[in-house]
Amino acid sequence: MKKNKISTQSLSGFMELLPAEQIVFNVIKEKIARSFEKFGFAPIDTPIIEKAEVLLAKAGGETEKQIYSFTKGDNDLALRFDLTVPLARYVAEYFNDLVFPFRRYAIGKVYRGERPQKGRFREFYQCDIDIIGDGELSIINDAEIPSIIYATFKNLDFGDFIIKINNRKILNGFFTELGLLEKAIEIMNLIDKLEKIGLEELEKGLADLDIEKDKINKIKEFINISGDNKEKIKKLKNLEIKNEIFEQGVKELEETIKNSLLFGVPEKNIEIDLSIARGLDYYTGTVYETFLVGHEKIGSVCSGGRYDNLAENYTDRKLPGVGISIGLNRLFYQLKENGLLKFGPAVQTKILVVSLVEELDKSLELATKLREKNIPTEVYLEKAKIKKIFSYADKLKIPFVVVIGEDELRGNYYTLKNMTTGEQQQVSFDEILKVFAN
Amino acid sequence: MKKNKISTQSLSGFMELLPAEQIVFNVIKEKIARSFEKFGFAPIDTPIIEKAEVLLAKAGGETEKQIYSFTKGDNDLALRFDLTVPLARYVAEYFNDLVFPFRRYAIGKVYRGERPQKGRFREFYQCDIDIIGDGELSIINDAEIPSIIYATFKNLDFGDFIIKINNRKILNGFFTELGLLEKAIEIMNLIDKLEKIGLEELEKGLADLDIEKDKINKIKEFINISGDNKEKIKKLKNLEIKNEIFEQGVKELEETIKNSLLFGVPEKNIEIDLSIARGLDYYTGTVYETFLVGHEKIGSVCSGGRYDNLAENYTDRKLPGVGISIGLNRLFYQLKENGLLKFGPAVQTKILVVSLVEELDKSLELATKLREKNIPTEVYLEKAKIKKIFSYADKLKIPFVVVIGEDELRGNYYTLKNMTTGEQQQVSFDEILKVFAN
Numbered sequence: 001m002k003k004n005k006i007s008t009q010s011l012s013g014f015m016e017l018l019p020a021e022q023i024v025f026n027v028i029k030e031k032i033a034r035s036f037e038k039f040g041f042a043p044i045d046t047p048i049i050e051k052a053e054v055l056l057a058k059a060g061g062e063t064e065k066q067i068y069s070f071t072k073g074d075n076d077l078a079l080r081f082d083l084t085v086p087l088a089r090y091v092a093e094y095f096n097d098l099v100f101p102f103r104r105y106a107i108g109k110v111y112r113g114e115r116p117q118k119g120r121f122r123e124f125y126q127c128d129i130d131i132i133g134d135g136e137l138s139i140i141n142d143a144e145i146p147s148i149i150y151a152t153f154k155n156l157d158f159g160d161f162i163i164k165i166n167n168r169k170i171l172n173g174f175f176t177e178l179g180l181l182e183k184a185i186e187i188m189n190l191i192d193k194l195e196k197i198g199l200e201e202l203e204k205g206l207a208d209l210d211i212e213k214d215k216i217n218k219i220k221e222f223i224n225i226s227g228d229n230k231e232k233i234k235k236l237k238n239l240e241i242k243n244e245i246f247e248q249g250v251k252e253l254e255e256t257i258k259n260s261l262l263f264g265v266p267e268k269n270i271e272i273d274l275s276i277a278r279g280l281d282y283y284t285g286t287v288y289e290t291f292l293v294g295h296e297k298i299g300s301v302c303s304g305g306r307y308d309n310l311a312e313n314y315t316d317r318k319l320p321g322v323g324i325s326i327g328l329n330r331l332f333y334q335l336k337e338n339g340l341l342k343f344g345p346a347v348q349t350k351i352l353v354v355s356l357v358e359e360l361d362k363s364l365e366l367a368t369k370l371r372e373k374n375i376p377t378e379v380y381l382e383k384a385k386i387k388k389i390f391s392y393a394d395k396l397k398i399p400f401v402v403v404i405g406e407d408e409l410r411g412n413y414y415t416l417k418n419m420t421t422g423e424q425q426q427v428s429f430d431e432i433l434k435v436f437a438n
Numbered sequence: 439m440k441k442n443k444i445s446t447q448s449l450s451g452f453m454e455l456l457p458a459e460q461i462v463f464n465v466i467k468e469k470i471a472r473s474f475e476k477f478g479f480a481p482i483d484t485p486i487i488e489k490a491e492v493l494l495a496k497a498g499g500e501t502e503k504q505i506y507s508f509t510k511g512d513n514d515l516a517l518r519f520d521l522t523v524p525l526a527r528y529v530a531e532y533f534n535d536l537v538f539p540f541r542r543y544a545i546g547k548v549y550r551g552e553r554p555q556k557g558r559f560r561e562f563y564q565c566d567i568d569i570i571g572d573g574e575l576s577i578i579n580d581a582e583i584p585s586i587i588y589a590t591f592k593n594l595d596f597g598d599f600i601i602k603i604n605n606r607k608i609l610n611g612f613f614t615e616l617g618l619l620e621k622a623i624e625i626m627n628l629i630d631k632l633e634k635i636g637l638e639e640l641e642k643g644l645a646d647l648d649i650e651k652d653k654i655n656k657i658k659e660f661i662n663i664s665g666d667n668k669e670k671i672k673k674l675k676n677l678e679i680k681n682e683i684f685e686q687g688v689k690e691l692e693e694t695i696k697n698s699l700l701f702g703v704p705e706k707n708i709e710i711d712l713s714i715a716r717g718l719d720y721y722t723g724t725v726y727e728t729f730l731v732g733h734e735k736i737g738s739v740c741s742g743g744r745y746d747n748l749a750e751n752y753t754d755r756k757l758p759g760v761g762i763s764i765g766l767n768r769l770f771y772q773l774k775e776n777g778l779l780k781f782g783p784a785v786q787t788k789i790l791v792v793s794l795v796e797e798l799d800k801s802l803e804l805a806t807k808l809r810e811k812n813i814p815t816e817v818y819l820e821k822a823k824i825k826k827i828f829s830y831a832d833k834l835k836i837p838f839v840v841v842i843g844e845d846e847l848r849g850n851y852y853t854l855k856n857m858t859t860g861e862q863q864q865v866s867f868d869e870i871l872k873v874f875a876n
Contacts, residue, residue, distance in 0.1 A: 005530075005751065005752050005753060005754070006491055006492055006495050006751050006752055007489075007492075008492070008527045008528075008530040008531035008752045008753070009531060010484070010485060010527075010531065011485065011487065011488070011489060011513070011515075014485040014487065015485075016484060016485065016528070017482070017483070018532060018535050018536075019480035019481065019482060019536075019542070022480070022481050022482055022483055023480065023481060025483070026481055026483075037786045037814050038809045038812070038813075038814045038815070039809070039814070039815075039816065040785060040786075040787040040790075040814060040815065040816030041785070042457035042460070042461065042784055042785040042786070042834075043457065043460050043461060043464055044455070044457060044460055045455070045460055045463070045464075046448075046454060047448060047449060047452040047453075047454065047561050048486065048547060048561065049449060049452065049506075049549075049560075049561060050449070051445075051449060053444055054444055054446070057444050068487075068508065068510055068515075069508075070506065070507070070508030072506055072551050073551070075449070077449075077506075089446045089448075090446075090454070092443075092446040093446035093447060093448065094456060097456050098456075098457075099784065099830060099833045099834050101819075101820060103785070103816070104457070109486060111487075113510050113511070122487075123485050123486065123487060133820070137820070138819055138820050138821060140798075140819045141819055144817075144819065147806075151809065259798075262798060262799060262802055263802050263806075264802065264803075264806045313443065313444055314443055314444055314446045315443060315446070316443070346480055346537065347478060347479070347480040347541070348475045348478075348480070349478040352478075360578075360697075360700060361700060364700055364701050364702065365702075368585075368702045371476045371477070371589065374476070375476075376475050376476045376477070376478060377476070377477075377478065378477065378478030378541070379582070381539075381576055381578045381579055381582065382539060382571070382575070382576050383576060392537060395537045396480075396537050
């Protein structure tokens with residue numbers, strides 16, 4: 001009687017990669033981590049499970065519905081849906097042990113039970129940095145963030161990209177002037193979706209909020225302010241909106257753009273975009289989005305902003321901060337779909353050592369010496385015909401095979417085969433090393 | 439009215455580290471990954487959430503009670519409790535896309551709702567390697583595993599360690615000879631706990647299984663076989679147990695020990711220990727445990743073994759394999775408790791750049807140039823007195839501070855302060871680089 005087998009298909013909305021893809025995924029993750037470290041961010045790694053009340057303190061609406069929650073023993077638990085809420089809890093808990101401004105990065109999995117759809121994942125890595133001040137945090141930090149985005153995406157080498165920047169105070173002040181402050185969050189949420197829904201739907205949405213036609217036109221006029229960064233700032237000032245928050249926002253944006261250039265961001269890579277609001281309501285100043293040029297449909301690949309108070313649900317201390325997040329799985333998926341990733345070998349191994357003789361001594365000795373030189377090396381251990389072994393190396397795209405037969409065992413050399421060119425030569429150990437020297 | 443704040447204490451049984459500790463934790467994790475890669479293992483990263491039926495197919499007894507399970511929508515889900523079951527599902531699912539022998543490593547979080555106790559964690563990283571054969575896998579692979587353990591722990595540099603090795607076939611054959619095969623798993627589970635419970639409790643446990651006194655004595659005699667590896671093999675052979683499984687086990691063990699030396703494991707680092715059985719019932723041949731010399735109470739820090747059939751619940755294909763696992767959080771906790779870890783800086787930053795003047799140009803330019811040379815650099819951006827800034831560098835243990843004041847701005851040099859020695863000198867950019875050249 002045959003036992004029924006259990007289905008092995010991975011869950012819908014959960015990414016699972018083959019080794020060749022996983023290697024590229026991991027390289028991207030590593031590059032992001034190294035880039036964050038280069039800017040002086042320290043790593044933290046908080047649990048994936050949190051008390052439900054900790055997560056629900058900040059979540060609301062859509063997010064709350066998406067949370068994976070459960071009980072274990074007496075505890076109401078949930079899986080984190082981002083890395084910011086755990087950061088807020090962490091900073092509140094370990095406040096006295098941390099040094100401020102606290103610059104931390106975190107790369108970890110988060111969970112959102114969204115309706116599965118192409119390119120959206122229920123489990124995904126977020127790669128976050130945040131700079132948290134104790135009581136205050138200078139506005140100059142807002143200008144450093146674009147330089148970190150710039151260095152990181154330059155290094156990731158996915159092609160040209162543009163950092164779009166705005167300031168929530170400009171939007172807040174503007175809506176106050178229109179007498180629409182109470183509706184500001186709803187309006188911003190609509191503006192935030194502009195790229196997706198288009199101008200017509202935006203107009204309809206605004207009308208649905210009982211906003212008068214002339215004010216809708218002013219909103220449209222405002223978000224269509226055009227020109228280069230300097231011109232946009234000039235036009236914003238020319239609106240002559242005598243609102244303190246608005247004026248502060250314009251000043252902050254002007255300063256942040258100016259200082260970003262000082263921080264090394266080329267002018268062509270940073271652009272004021274007054275339509276950017278970021279849905280989450282905790283941003284209070286500068287907001288960022290990042291787009292790959294020619295692939296804008298992917299959406300923002302790195303977003304974030306400034307917030308006044310990170311951890312108000314957990315502590316009385318005022319902890320302003322600024323940060324960004326990269327959603328890695330969606331980015332990876334879209335890059336792959338758009339042909340922007342190259343997949344190579346299915347293993348990091350550089351040399352496969354094959355012994356044609358029973359005695360493995362020389363093969364194993366060679367492998368150990370190569371590994372000591374940091375060259376990933378596998379010794380093929382199964383009994384198999386040489387053709388099958390070459391096919392193994394070929395399928396995994398291992399670039400070199402060293403063959404050790406009777407002659408090599410007696411002689412003081414190895415036979416090295418370049419699997420790309422097919423070229424085969426007799427070499428010494430030092431000559432093998434030379435192949436990997438560059 | 440003051441709003442009530444939510445408790446920020448992390449959940450009991452969940453490890454959470456401060457940055458200085460996290461950096462050391464991450465270094466260990468990285469070293470393990472690089473070591474696995476050097477031996478030709480490819481990375482995979484499966485979801486933390488699995489369908490409950492996939493996990494429950496293999497779990498039983500204690501493990502099943504410890505599983506975090508929940509429903510989301512129509513799905514019965516659970517958090518993985520190890521990396522082996524997800525590997526089995528993965529190999530069954532992607533069989534046609536993989537190349538065999540499939541050598542994979544995985545480093546990821548797993549979940550077990552154990553009663554929280556000192557040094558035991560409900561969320562912890564496992565670092566696993568497995569070599570999976572299609573249909574068969576040569577016994578020589580069992581000898582490579584100790585060489586990987588050896589290279590990995592040598593590189594981790596926690597001090598002297600010993601790899602203990604046994605073969606389940608020896609135990610199985612032995613118990614068959616005693617007519618105790620039906621009780622073999624229970625007996626092995628008892629033997630597996632020998633280190634923890636002691637000989638007296640073992641005897642009591644065996645008596646509770648209705649085993650006669652003379653057979654208990656034979657079991658004790660057997661697990662007390664002493665001497666060096668060669669002597670132990672000799673004594674095993676001298677038992678003259680005419681049981682095929684037993685004889686095969688002795689042969690495999692003898693060969694594996696012999697070949698381990700060939701693979702570069704020093705004789706003093708590998709030792710036959712006939713009391714090792716490993717609780718999990720899927721091991722069918724060689725089993726491994728690893729102990730830090732002088733810290734044996736920590737328990738095994740790296741364990742594993744050979745199994746006949748990885749994925750029998752998911753596929754008809756026979757997939758034998760051999761693998762090991764390092765439980766990272768328990769290891770880290772115990773190393774820390776035993777004073778075997780040194781904690782240094784709370785950030786990887788090597789240089790803090792401090793501007794005493796308003797113009798940040800020279801500071802930012804320097805930072806960018808240093809980062810291009812892969813030197814993690816932070817520019818201190820807050821307005822603060824120099825004393826406070828040095829205290830910031832001091833607390834984070836950033837080794838060097840570069841000060842740029844009026845003189846440095848005009849002159850073609852920087853002032854570099856060594857935070858360890860207190861020494862201060864005027865240097866050029868190239869001289870700064872030289873400090874980090876070694």
